[in-house]
Amino acid sequence: MQELQIQREQADLPPGKNWPCAANGGLSRMRRVNEPLLLLGNGAIARGLLESGAEVVTAYPGTPSTEILEEVLRQRREHDLDVTVQWSVNEKVAFDVALAASLCGKRAATAMKQVGLNVASDSLLSAAYTGVVGGFVVIVCDDPGPHSSQTEQDTRLFSLFAKVPVLDPSSPREARDMVAAAFELSERHRIPVILRPTTRVCHARQSVEPRPLDGGRRRGLFKKDPTRWAATPRFRHELHGELNAKLDAIREEFEASPLNTAPPNSAENGKAKLGIIASGHAWAVVKDVMRDEGLTTPLLKVGTPVPLPLDTVQRFLEQHEHVLVLEEPDFAMEIQIPDRTRVQGRLSGHVPRRGELTPEVVAELLGLGAAPAPGPPGPPPRLCLGCGHRAAFLALRKALPRAIYAGDIGCYTLGVNQRAVDTCLDMGASITLAEGFFHAHRRDGNKMPIVAVIGDSTFFHAGLPGLLNCLSTDTRIVVVILDNGTVAMTGAQPTPADSGADIEQIVRGLGVRFVETLDPYAVEEMAERVKAAHEFARSPEGSVAVIVAKRPCALLHPPIENVPVEVIEEDCTACDYCIRFLACPALVKIEATDKVEVDTEACIDCGLCLFACPQGAIVPRTDGAQR
């Protein structure tokens, strides 16, 4: 254990910038010198950014990346640092804002989840050609599983396509160290560098020895160079050659990088039977399984999967009869190996071609037998008690029960539980798919009602262009914007509305003529206005119509309604309407009678279910009980 010496001098000084363990405001408790910090992987990345002197950090929230910027904000506050930090409106915006700081010579970083890189990809591919000036680190968090994403895409494969290098950490500690390495690499070769942690690194917690925070500034000045920063195709051809040369140099450097650790040559007495190449968290898993089982299989750890250090890999291959490649979520290292005759991985089919490399999967791959059967799955996630989205979906079902409901990305994807979300493609696709559904049905003279349902933050992120398109293509749909004032799914990050953006004004400004803002808890009124919106949209002089269902997130502002309810048992016909279309966790089936009752312990008395019983069997409690 480390020294317990207390650096008393610091306690008397105001919070400063270059202290390894700067006083957190009032110094509530004496802290040891270099006392290890128990950090989430994303917190360790944030610490790495601040230790490396990042001056501009941007992000759009998305699991598993969200806590990176949250931790930058928290640590900036704790250590009173001067860093420009922003929640951007989407990942492309975040990327460009940070990139420009780098073009001025400052160290900058942007963080996003893997599908966020799809949104920022246009910028990434172009920036690889132009290069950067100050260190520029793009942190992209992959989600093998997937746990909280629509794809298991591999950012390392994306990086091969974009021609940028990737560092792949196996633990929070290594993630922090790799941030520093990424900045140095980026500055040395003037190229964007991707740090690619996976969910198990982002959301692992580990002690990290703090290093001094770098509060130093690099002078920012944009030096004009149109042949680079405004390069036309002729110059782009040159820049492509330059990029190829950079990658060759980086690969050469990676051959000797301490981020890759090869075991001592085990082939002195002829070839060993099996060797393993692993990167990222897959390396951590195989290391632990081998430790548990006392295995000593030669293991090459790769921290730099793109570009793959081919000489190092080739030497390792030559020392073994077979080599197992363990990587997540896809086959980015394996596909770079020129001769794969002795290689067994996801590409060859020896390793499962989807899903996480959990300890159970890896143990089975190492011939240790199958793990015991997993326990039963948990209950499916549901909208919170008192959530305004639940009310809005109920109103939609009442207003237009036959409609196609095009959904979007956020908590409200859980509207599937209420049969009020029929599609979930990607950010903003509620409006664009709804437009496509409209045109496809109109061709056949089918007047099917079509509703797009999108959250406020998702509307700002990617909904605006789709809505504008509806106006310019005479698309007669209803767009419902669920406005809870925050990015709720990822833990309540701010939206542009916090800086004054007004959704109704924006929508009117685009040219939408039917816009109404209402509280979804007024279920009957909302149902009636949704019907009116649909009628307006389909009327001869109509156009796209917008309803803004506005109610603050129940996690931040629980409903103020106080209406204790009960189910009149003899009136309940077990029709299940409330179960199917309200999906409230506090309304439960009685096994013996198949009827419904209120779970009074769970119920928060919001009274929403009064609107969810066609028989009127759910009524306010008459015993006068109040919370």
Added chain:
Amino acid sequence: MTVLDGDVRLVLCGLGGQGIVFLSRVVAGAVLEEGREVLVAETHGMAQRGGAVEAHVKIGAFESSLVRRGSADVVLALDASRIDAGRALLGPDGVCFASGDRDVPGVFCYDAAGAARSMDFPRGANLVLLGYAAASRPDRLPSAEAILQTIDRLSPEPARDGNRRAFAHGAQRAGQRDDD
């Protein structure tokens, strides 16, 4: 007196909203107080909306935070509905503590939720169960002193006293069980 020693693989399981992530941070912080290495796997995102939540805590020189099924030394199930899920992770010599008032063979059941309610601090069920487990197996979990210190450090002010009392209550009940 027995103290925490050797490698330990601990799993905390339950449902979103039961304070599992907080509990894992308390255990990890206490392990660190005792000068041991620790790795925690947390659940974030969609599952936190009422779905199943699991935290893994590995004490020792491990590289990955994930506990392999069939190798956990200690499982704490905060919800009776997750006992079977937790037991699937348990190793041959592992021990499972669960919050619940029914008897499950091979599981130490204690109505932590009921105890927390009777203390007028229902949110403290997580710490009641930890207190019960830590006092029952001091060789597998950090000391009460280290845990209480960490509770003080991590609890938001309004919950600090309740959290301390909840932990102490669970620990005391485990002592009574041994005396039976």
